[in-house]
Amino acid sequence: MPDVTFTVDGKKLTAPAGTLLIEACRKAGIEIPSFCYYPGLSLQAACRMCLVRQEKVPKLQTACTTTVAEGQIFTTESPEITQARKAMTELLLGNHPLDCPVCDAGGECELQDMTFKYGAGESLYAETKQHRNEQQWSPAVFYDRPRCILCYRCVRVCGEGMDVWALGVENRGVHSVIVPNVPGENGGGDQLDCEECGMCIDICPVGALTSGSYRYKTRPWEMNHVSTVCTHCADGCKVTLGVRQSNNGSEIVRGDNRDKSGMNGDFLCAKGRFGFDFVNHPERLTTPLLRNAAGELEPATWEDALRVAGARLKEVRDSRGGATIGVIGSNRTTNEENYLLQKFARTVLATNNIDHERTTDYAAFACALAGHPGKTAGLREIPSAPAILLVGGNPTDEHPFLAWQLRTNVRLNKARLYIANSRPIKLERQAKLTQELPPGGYWRLAAFLDAGQSDFSKAILAEESLIVIFGEEFRGPAVESLIAWGLKRANVRFAYLGDHANSHGAADMGLFPDLLPGYVPVTAPGPFAEYPNLPAAPGKTLPQMLDVANGGLGALLVVGANPVTRREVDLAALQNTFLIVQDLFLTETAALAHVVFPAASLYEKSGTVTNTFGDLQMVRKASDRAGAKPDFEILVRLAGAMGEEVKKLVPFGRGAMTADLGQSRGAQAGEADRHAVWLEANGLEPRLSPFDPFAVLDEIERLVPGYKLDRMNLMTGNDVRTEVAPTQPATASAIGGEDLIVPAHDTLFTSSTLGRYCSGLNEIEAHQTREHAEAAAD
Amino acid sequence: MSTETISIFSPELATRFDALVTKYPVKRSALVPMLLYAQDEIGYLSDAVITEIAHRLGLTELDVRNVASYYSMLRFKPAGRYNIQVCTNICCMLRGAYDLYERFREELNIGPHGATADGLFSLEEVECIGACSWAPAIQVNYDFHDELTPDLVPGILADYRGRAQAEGSKNHA
Ligand code: SF4
Ligand code: SF4
Ligand code: SF4
Numbered sequence: 031m032p033d034v035t036f037t038v039d040g041k042k043l044t045a046p047a048g049t050l051l052i053e054a055c056r057k058a059g060i061e062i063p064s065f066c067y068y069p070g071l072s073l074q075a076a077c078r079m080c081l082v083r084q085e086k087v088p089k090l091q092t093a094c095t096t097t098v099a100e101g102q103i104f105t106t107e108s109p110e111i112t113q114a115r116k117a118m119t120e121l122l123l124g125n126h127p128l129d130c131p132v133c134d135a136g137g138e139c140e141l142q143d144m145t146f147k148y149g150a151g152e153s154l155y156a157e158t159k160q161h162r163n164e165q166q167w168s169p170a171v172f173y174d175r176p177r178c179i180l181c182y183r184c185v186r187v188c189g190e191g192m193d194v195w196a197l198g199v200e201n202r203g204v205h206s207v208i209v210p211n212v213p214g215e216n217g218g219g220d221q222l223d224c225e226e227c228g229m230c231i232d233i234c235p236v237g238a239l240t241s242g243s244y245r246y247k248t249r250p251w252e253m254n255h256v257s258t259v260c261t262h263c264a265d266g267c268k269v270t271l272g273v274r275q276s277n278n279g280s281e282i283v284r285g286d287n288r289d290k291s292g293m294n295g296d297f298l299c300a301k302g303r304f305g306f307d308f309v310n311h312p313e314r315l316t317t318p319l320l321r322n323a324a325g326e327l328e329p330a331t332w333e334d335a336l337r338v339a340g341a342r343l344k345e346v347r348d349s350r351g352g353a354t355i356g357v358i359g360s361n362r363t364t365n366e367e368n369y370l371l372q373k374f375a376r377t378v379l380a381t382n383n384i385d386h387e388r389t390t391d392y393a394a395f396a397c398a399l400a401g402h403p404g405k406t407a408g409l410r411e412i413p414s415a416p417a418i419l420l421v422g423g424n425p426t427d428e429h430p431f432l433a434w435q436l437r438t439n440v441r442l443n444k445a446r447l448y449i450a451n452s453r454p455i456k457l458e459r460q461a462k463l464t465q466e467l468p469p470g471g472y473w474r475l476a477a478f479l480d481a482g483q484s485d486f487s488k489a490i491l492a493e494e495s496l497i498v499i500f501g502e503e504f505r506g507p508a509v510e511s512l513i514a515w516g517l518k519r520a521n522v523r524f525a526y527l528g529d530h531a532n533s534h535g536a537a538d539m540g541l542f543p544d545l546l547p548g549y550v551p552v553t554a555p556g557p558f559a560e561y562p563n564l565p566a567a568p569g570k571t572l573p574q575m576l577d578v579a580n581g582g583l584g585a586l587l588v589v590g591a592n593p594v595t596r597r598e599v600d601l602a603a604l605q606n607t608f609l610i611v612q613d614l615f616l617t618e619t620a621a622l623a624h625v626v627f628p629a630a631s632l633y634e635k636s637g638t639v640t641n642t643f644g645d646l647q648m649v650r651k652a653s654d655r656a657g658a659k660p661d662f663e664i665l666v667r668l669a670g671a672m673g674e675e676v677k678k679l680v681p682f683g684r685g686a687m688t689a690d691l692g693q694s695r696g697a698q699a700g701e702a703d704r705h706a707v708w709l710e711a712n713g714l715e716p717r718l719s720p721f722d723p724f725a726v727l728d729e730i731e732r733l734v735p736g737y738k739l740d741r742m743n744l745m746t747g748n749d750v751r752t753e754v755a756p757t758q759p760a761t762a763s764a765i766g767g768e769d770l771i772v773p774a775h776d777t778l779f780t781s782s783t784l785g786r787y788c789s790g791l792n793e794i795e796a797h798q799t800r801e802h803a804e805a806a807a808d
Numbered sequence: 809m810s811t812e813t814i815s816i817f818s819p820e821l822a823t824r825f826d827a828l829v830t831k832y833p834v835k836r837s838a839l840v841p842m843l844l845y846a847q848d849e850i851g852y853l854s855d856a857v858i859t860e861i862a863h864r865l866g867l868t869e870l871d872v873r874n875v876a877s878y879y880s881m882l883r884f885k886p887a888g889r890y891n892i893q894v895c896t897n898i899c900c901m902l903r904g905a906y907d908l909y910e911r912f913r914e915e916l917n918i919g920p921h922g923a924t925a926d927g928l929f930s931l932e933e934v935e936c937i938g939a940c941s942w943a944p945a946i947q948v949n950y951d952f953h954d955e956l957t958p959d960l961v962p963g964i965l966a967d968y969r970g971r972a973q974a975e976g977s978k979n980h981a
């Protein structure tokens with residue numbers, strides 16, 4: 031659309047013709063109040079708060095539906111408009127209860143703000159208010175009917191945004207209420223059968239919809255709000271955690287999207303929004319455990335536990351050699367921790383026996399793309415791509431945010447979504463074309479497309495630019511063939527789907543027996559030649575480490591993983607192995623350990639994580655759990671307990687930098703502070719602590735191919751791109767990668783081992799199971 | 809899906825619905841007439857009615873309930889065989905509609921939206937039924953009675969009781 035020029039409050043503005051006035055004004059910094067208008071959703075024009083005066087038009091106009099055209103003249107603030115808005119507010123308050131002092135929304139309520147701004151403190155209505163009781167629709171969603179101002183945001187976000195359509199409006203006029211989709215005794219809806227994302231709660235401008243986990247717990251101004259990254263699936267939504275002090279550290283009381291600054295904007299699924307309560311789970315480990323003479327785990331001090339673990343690791347290494355020690359890393363710890371873990375394994379324990387629970391074949395992906403930079407697509411690009419081919423998987427369940435991005439793109443930009451799958455999935459409702467594939471027939475996809483026989487392949491071949499999104503159905507050679515197909519064509523980019531918050535980071539950081547960080551083969555270590563003692567031969571994979579036939583390891587260190595629940599594992603393999611586990615809970619694996627260290631969760635530490643699309647984001651410490659320590663710190667302390675020089679592991683306090691930590695006096699006072707300011711401005715802040723993960727991030731940037739980060743953006747809380755192996759020649763292998771992959775197949779309410787400790791999610795899941803059982807019985 | 813395999817409606821009505829859904833540019837436009845016809849046949853909008861109509865139109869049941877609950881003439885509970893609707897809008901009110909209404913209440917011994925134990929009568933207050941010139945007026949199902957006084961109430965009721973007897977026990981719902 032061509033730009034047009036129009037006048038608002040005497041200011042000349044320019045915007046493409048057809049832009050909504052309210053949007054054009056917002057861009058220019060002129061705020062027009064609104065309740066029902068919400069960017070990206072259909073127009074409702076129900077609340078009349080956005081009234082403005084347009085010259086030559088007899089009545090006030092709604093800015094949320096007025097499109098701009100050349101030469102128009104608008105007034106957005108005048109006594110007349112103020113009076114109109116005041117009157118609207120008064121009408122809304124006509125039946126609104128005066129319970130701001132106890133309402134969850136109090137302090138961040140749009141109605142409160144408007145009342146404050148426009149007055150309407152007195153009401154001319156003498157009618158009694160219609161009170162109706164609050165309803166609980168599900169464990170997650172409560173509805174307080176009298177507080178509702180009928181803006182229909184919730185109805186639209188659930189329908190248009192989530193494609194769930196679980197909410198509607200019942201009755202007429204003053205009797206109108208929002209209703210959920212499962213009818214109760216009296217016909218009106220009173221239960222929800224939905225995806226329980228909580229989008230409706232967050233989008234509600236008032237306190238009508240409240241969340242089961244947060245309601246009546248605290249007030250917004252009593253919390254600290256920390257933006258970090260969701261710890262569940264591999265999409266990496268930014269989530270703002272509301273944290274309050276408690277008597278054992280601090281308590282997370284809310285998850286939402288307060289600043290909407292992440293790539294997920296206002297989106298969060300049930301796991302991101304409600305799945306934080308595991309941090310306060312009663313079974314949370316808060317003290318190290320040591321196996322005593324009687325063979326039982328008993329609480330120990332950190333000093334004792336570290337001493338025992340360190341001494342034993344040292345002894346096994348020195349007497350039997352590093353090759354008898356194994357290390358299993360995590361899909362949920364930070365990049366820095368994963369990097370440190372493999373560095374610890376390789377340089378301190380002198381072993382390449384390191385692996386993680388692989389949920390997809392990132393090594394094959396990196397290998398197939400080696401030497402072809404710029405061929406991966408970030409999650410931010412999905413909502414504007416003209417055409418997307420989604421192969422396999424079920425993003426609605428496994429990658430809720432990706433599903434949201436795809437729906438948004440189709441809805442707002444009419445993007446062409448093509449789906450090839452062996453089973454029907456919900457996203458097909460948005461698809462332009464679908465293609466059924468035989469289960470196990472994925473690897474023939476490239477040939478099928480090239481043949482160009484079907485309408486589906488013809489349409490794909492006709493696309494000028496395409497993002498191909500695929501997952502664990504493609505492994506090893508299948509990944510290669512699909513990528514080779516895409517590389518032949520000009521504008522094809524890829525995204526590869528795995529599970530868990532940092533599985534991509536775990537792979538990128540070299541938790542492989544034969545690959546160093548950045549998929550650099552251990553046999554040709556390149557930049558990692560500087561590692562002291564790096565063993566030259568590839569080590570054992572996870573199943574090999576846990577294979578009885580291999581005679582068992584002398585020692586095994588498991589960080590944030592629960593490998594003994596895997597099908598192929600025979601516990602006999604661990605009989606003579608000294609097992610050290612770092613985890614949040616006494617998992618099946620931890621229960622077998624000789625030493626258990628209580629670890630901090632992703633919400634209790636800093637660092638970075640990389641989502642499955644290669645978008646890297648900063649994780650910020652939100653809460654604190656007395657007794658638990660970040661895995662980073664545990665590893666550093668473990669190295670210390672083994673008598674290692676920690677500085678070799680974590681490059682902290684390096685160089686000539688001597689900071690006086692603000693202790694200088696006299697003429698030099700403040701010198702160190704000024705110096706620190708200068709260093710920071712140049713991205714060189716002094717790493718003064720061996721527990722500072724950013725010291726390791728510096729090393730990652732220096733050594734790991736593909737991790738040249740845009741620090742400025744990262745530090746301001748944005749996501750930045752990483753590349754998988756942009757320049758490496760294609761020699762990566764990740765030995766027999768295909769068979770090692772066990773996808774998590776988590777649903778909307780499960781999150782593997784961690785999910786068991788999310789009580790809120792479990793309740794939601796039970797509710798949904800009940801609703802489905804009842805629906806099926808009807 | 810144009811034809812339901814098993815319909816809860818009579819074959820005539822089912823055929824009528826099949827035709828109705830093809831009449832509009834979008835199927836859901838047939839919703840309001842369908843609800844009305846379904847209510848006339850079944851007596852009220854039962855869960856089964858809502859399920860079938862939603863299915864016929866490709867809507868969610870929630871959609872159907874939302875529309876249906878907007879209209880006060882659509883009901884979700886069975887009414888009596890003769891649904892007495894007393895207009896209490898301005899003209900009728902000025903000419904004694906409330907006396908009339910009270911008399912019906914006394915005679916039938918039921919409250920608003922109630923139904924008699926024998927299922928014969930139900931009673932409700934309604935908005936203007938367009939018979940203002942002959943106020944006060946009532947509507948019993950689709951029959952009008954106008955220029956009424958409370959004294960005429962027992963006669964009207966007796967009349968319908970007689971009719972019911974004549975028609976035998978053929979039940980409405
Ligand atoms: S929780 Fe999500 S899916 Fe459920 S009603 Fe609210 S918006 Fe819809
Ligand atoms: S519940 Fe909230 S979002 Fe939904 S209509 Fe009411 S005020 Fe708007
Ligand atoms: S989509 Fe994934 S990352 Fe986003 S909130 Fe849900 S579980 Fe967390």
Ligand code: FES
Nearest residue numbers: 064075077078094
């Ligand atoms: S924002 Fe324009 S009418 Fe509600």
Ligand code: FES
Nearest residue numbers: 895900936937939
């Ligand atoms: S007011 Fe009663 S019929 Fe019009």
